[in-house]
Each structure stands twice: as C-alpha cells, then as structure tokens.
Amino acid sequence: MDKIIYLDNAATSFPKPDIVHETVHKFYATTGVNPGRTGCDLGLAAEQMIHGTRVFLSGFFNPSLMAAGKPKDPNRLVFTLNATMSLNLIINGCVSSGDHIVTTLLEHNSVIRPVNHKVRDGGAEATYVAPDGEGYLDPEDIRKAIQPNTKLVILNHGSNVTGVVQDLESIGKVCKEAGVQFAVDSAQTAGVLPIDMAECHIDFLSFTGHKGLFGPTGTGGDLRGGRGGDSGDDFRWDGRAQCGALSPGGVSLSPGGGDAEPGGHRRSACGCELDRREGT
Numbered sequence: 684m685d686k687i688i689y690l691d692n693a694a695t696s697f698p699k700p701d702i703v704h705e706t707v708h709k710f711y712a713t714t715g716v717n718p719g720r721t722g723c724d725l726g727l728a729a730e731q732m733i734h735g736t737r738v739f740l741s742g743f744f745n746p747s748l749m750a751a752g753k754p755k756d757p758n759r760l761v762f763t764l765n766a767t768m769s770l771n772l773i774i775n776g777c778v779s780s781g782d783h784i785v786t787t788l789l790e791h792n793s794v795i796r797p798v799n800h801k802v803r804d805g806g807a808e809a810t811y812v813a814p815d816g817e818g819y820l821d822p823e824d825i826r827k828a829i830q831p832n833t834k835l836v837i838l839n840h841g842s843n844v845t846g847v848v849q850d851l852e853s854i855g856k857v858c859k860e861a862g863v864q865f866a867v868d869s870a871q872t873a874g875v876l877p878i879d880m881a882e883c884h885i886d887f888l889s890f891t892g893h894k895g896l897f898g899p900t901g902t903g904g905d906l907r908g909g910r911g912g913d914s915g916d917d918f919r920w921d922g923r924a925q926c927g928a929l930s931p932g933g934v935s936l937s938p939g940g941g942d943a944e945p946g947g948h949r950r951s952a953c954g955c956e957l958d959r960r961e962g963t
C-alpha cells in the first residue's frame with residue numbers, strides 16, 4: 684500500500700503495534716480453541732489468557748484499589764464487541780419503565796440512541812444536561828437534573844466531537860451522594876488517560892478495545908464498580924445475546940447469554956456469574 688497519513692485514531696487506532704498482530708497470529712497458530720468447551724491443554728491455555736485479561740483490565744481501571752492491596756474482583760467484568768454494545772447493555776440492563784436517566788447533549792449515538800429508545804418506547808424519561816460554552820459539564824447541573832426516580836447517570840469521559848474531558852471525580856461524587864448509579868463511556872479515553880473507577884465512584888465503566896487500548900476490532904467490555912459490590916449484585920446484563928462458547932483472540936465475547944436457570948445462577952458466555960437472581 685502507498686504510504687498514508689492516518690488521522691482517524693478517534694474512530695479506531697491504526698496501525699496497531701506489531702505485538703497486537705503477533706499475539707493474534709500466535710493465538711490462532713498455537714492455541715486457537717474456545718475455553719469452556721474442552722478441558723484439554725489448549726482450552727485451558729485459552730481460558731488462562733482470558734482470565735489474565737480480566738485481571739489486567741480490572742487492575743488497570745482501578746489503580747487505587749491495586750495500590751491499597753485490594754484488587755478488584757476480575758469477574759466483575761463482561762467482554763463485549765465494542766463500546767456500543769457495552770453502553771447498550773448498561774442502559775438496557777438498568778432502565779425500566781418509569782425510570783429517569785440523566786445524560787448530556789455531548790453523547791455519542793451509542794448512548795443517545797438507546798436512551799431515546801427507552802424514552803420513546805420504554806416508558807422512561809431522560810434529562811439531557813447541556814455543557815457550558817467550552818463543552819464542560821458542571822457537576823451541579825448533574826445534581827439538579829437528578830430526580831427521585833433517576834436510575835442512571837450516563838456520560839462520556841472524553842468527547843469524540845470536541846475532545847473535552849469531563850471531571851469524573853466531581854460528577855461521580857454527586858452521583859454517590861444522590862445514590863444514583865454512575866456509568867461512564869470511556870471509548871475515547873481508555874488507554875489514553877488514567878481512569879480510576881473507585882476514586883471516581885464509577886458503577887459501570889464501558890470501554891472499547893480498538894481505540895486507545897490498541898486492541899483488535901471486535902473487542903470491548905463493561906466493568907462493574909463499587910456499589911453493587913463484588914459479593915453479590917442485583918444488576919442484570921440484559922444483552923439478549925445467547926452463545927454457547929467463548930471466542931477469544933479478538934473476537935466478541937457475548938454477555939448475557941449462556942445458561943439461565945429461573946431462580947438460579949446465570950452463567951455468562953464469558954464464564955462468570957453476572958447476576959444471581961434471575962429477573963432482577
């Protein structure tokens with residue numbers, strides 16, 4: 684190919700570092716099987732790779748917990764196709780008819796569209812907080828927008844349009860004080876700017892693998908934060924996706940699928956228990 688100047692890294696990073704191609708190639712050349720389907724050495728190696736990625740990401744987005752010697756439970760992470768799927772999962776899993784959502788006028792379509800859909804067809808309400816003239820959100824405006832029926836505050840860390848980075852710590856404090864779940868779209872900042880879920884009181888962190896984390900396309904996920912806890916969670920990842928096995932190596936890991944037994948545990952396709960009470 685002729686030499687090109689690539690300026691579209693906010694859409695997806697390119698070229699990926701050589702180690703990304705090498706690792707994907709090595710996986711398919713040497714391991715290349717799904718974990719959870721087989722107890723053979725290859726399946727176990729694939730499972731270890733996935734578990735290692737969980738451990739790494741859980742620490743990467745929770746440096747203060749790591750420093751305190753209290754690492755995040757790596758099973759509070761669900762892998763998805765991308766940030767779009769991660770954000771849809773959060774919104775669909777959190778918001779029901781009669782609930783109120785606080786979001787902003789700065790959001791990507793992967794937030795705006797599912798929120799609008801919830802309002803138009805799902806009986807929910809939403810408030811769209813406006814930024815100031817420079818694109819910054821005032822945490823006090825978020826506080827004012829919260830209502831007794833607010834279920835979720837969801838906004839991006841860094842805007843794909845303006846590049847403005849919001850003060851997550853102050854907004855997270857407002858949400859914590861109000862007892863409302865705080866979801867962050869880190870599509871533009873994960874891997875680019877430090878993010879500390881615990882310090883910013885983030886309940887859901889949506890990330891994509893293919894931008895600042897320099898991973899392959901078709902990767903992303905959601906991390907569950909503090910409230911909701913590590914030892915039990917009433918949140919249901921409403922992915923409506925079903926799959927029987929996990930596909931590593933840069934291919935999607937489908938959440939919300941797997942075996943769901945009424946009244947029992949729901950085991951996700953990525954091998955972790957996502958919610959303990961069916962229907963909650």
Ligand SMILES: Cc1ncc(COP(=O)(O)O)c(C=O)c1O
Binds near residue numbers: 693765868870890891
């Ligand atoms: C702010 C923001 N949120 C979400 C997304 C969706 O990311 P993905 O391509 O991983 O679905 C993007 C993509 O450009 C984005 O910029």
